[in-house]
Every structure is written in C-alpha cells, then in structure tokens.
Amino acid sequence: MSDIVFVPMVLFMVIVAPIWLFLHYGARNSANRRISGKDEALMEDLHSSARRLEERIHTLERILDADSPEWRNRNS
Numbered sequence: 001m002s003d004i005v006f007v008p009m010v011l012f013m014v015i016v017a018p019i020w021l022f023l024h025y026g027a028r029n030s031a032n033r034r035i036s037g038k039d040e041a042l043m044e045d046l047h048s049s050a051r052r053l054e055e056r057i058h059t060l061e062r063i064l065d066a067d068s069p070e071w072r073n074r075n076s
Helices: 002-033 037-067
Strands: none
Touching: none
C-alpha cells in the first residue's frame, strides 16, 4: 500500500511540482514587470501633484522667512 502512494508522490515532487512552480512564478513575474497605461497615468498625476506641493512649500517658506526670519530656529 505504501508503495502505491510513494511512487506517485515522488513523481509529483520530482517532475510536476518544479514545472508547476516555475510556470506559476514565471507568469507572475512577467505580469508584474509591465506597467499598464492606467498605472503610468496615475504615476504621472502623482508626480505633478508632488511638484505642485513642493512649490507650495517653497512659497510658504519664503513667506515665513520674510515675515519671521527666526521661524526655523524655534523649538516646538
């Protein structure tokens, strides 16, 4: 009885499992390498939002530097 189960189990582990894992992770990795047009548009939108926020921060820092030059040295 144990030989009936042992032989198919060994064949599965030696032949089927490695091929199955290789094909599974190979397809998964190739799908993850590509970036969709929707994702690319989202990244561009996030990049432009980050640029606008950075410009706003620099503007606020210039205003604070003009109004209160020591604002950076204050302890919170």
